[in-house]
Amino acid sequence: MDGKSKPGVPYDVMTDTWVKKHRLIYIGATRHPFILSIRDGTVDLSAFKRWLGQDYIFVRAFVPFVASVLIKAYKKGDESSGDMEVILSGLGSLNDEIAWFKQEASKWGVDLSQVAPEKPTQDYCRFLEELMRPEVDYTVAMAAFWAIEAVYQESFAHCLEEGSKTSTELQEACQRWGNDGFGRYCSSLRNIADRQLEKVASGSVPLVKVSEDAVSKAEVTFLRVLEYEVDFWNMSCGTDGHSAPKP
Numbered sequence: 349m350d351g352k353s354k355p356g357v358p359y360d361v362m363t364d365t366w367v368k369k370h371r372l373i374y375i376g377a378t379r380h381p382f383i384l385s386i387r388d389g390t391v392d393l394s395a396f397k398r399w400l401g402q403d404y405i406f407v408r409a410f411v412p413f414v415a416s417v418l419i420k421a422y423k424k425g426d427e428s429s430g431d432m433e434v435i436l437s438g439l440g441s442l443n444d445e446i447a448w449f450k451q452e453a454s455k456w457g458v459d460l461s462q463v464a465p466e467k468p469t470q471d472y473c474r475f476l477e478e479l480m481r482p483e484v485d486y487t488v489a490m491a492a493f494w495a496i497e498a499v500y501q502e503s504f505a506h507c508l509e510e511g512s513k514t515s516t517e518l519q520e521a522c523q524r525w526g527n528d529g530f531g532r533y534c535s536s537l538r539n540i541a542d543r544q545l546e547k548v549a550s551g552s553v554p555l556v557k558v559s560e561d562a563v564s565k566a567e568v569t570f571l572r573v574l575e576y577e578v579d580f581w582n583m584s585c586g587t588d589g590h591s592a593p594k595p
């Protein structure tokens with residue numbers, strides 16, 4: 349790929365290329381059996397409760413990760429890009445989200461103070477911590493940030509589409525990530541990631557070697573996010589091998 353577009357021929361941005369290239373795992377993360385069971389109304393409520401407790405732990409770890417991306421955006425020093433505003437709005441919705449998790453947990457009788465992180469949660473949180481390091485490139489961190497949010501947006505929006513049989517009590521949870529506003533927020537994250545990737549791929553920033561490295565690192569990071577998301581859904585279903593198999 350030479351990175352140039354022919355006149356009149358639309359060309360894919362980097363994130364499109366990745367989604368197409370890694371389509372099977374992308375579908376695996378965004379159309380997981382757990383999500384499909386919410387969508388067809390057959391979800392096991394104990395699985396939903398397990399997901400709720402584990403996701404609360406994940407979201408608490410996700411906040412400092414997003415804060416670390418905000419710091420990288422600030423250090424880049426490009427005030428006119430608007431990146432900080434987008435990331436800050438993400439932190440704002442995480443504030444609401446944490447309150448929602450607490451409220452939802454009490455509704456379902458889940459005591460969040462008693463929930464211990466399972467292995468996939470621990471692994472995913474450790475991955476976030478690695479990405480928080482100052483040495484991690486803004487482009488790589490942004491690609492991860494977009495992918496993490498996009499998986500939830502695509503998954504839960506699917507549960508609200510026409511023809512889905514999501515129970516009314518779970519529709520609200522699906523709305524959190526499946527609503528149009530969250531969809532626009534994900535597009536903004538995607539645009540930032542693509543702009544960064546385009547910048548580094550075209551060599552318009554100095555140190556082309558380092559930059560090319562950032563593009564391939566970002567792609568690997570994208571794939572790892574998808575793998576962690578699949579593991580996380582598997583754990584929620586109880587198909588990770590640690591919990592008793594379903595009859």
Ligand SMILES: Cc1ncc(CNC=O)c(N)n1
Pocket residue numbers: 403406407410445496497499500577580
């Ligand atoms: C495992 C996982 N991945 C993505 C999200 C969505 N981001 C913030 O809420 C989430 N809550 N949990």
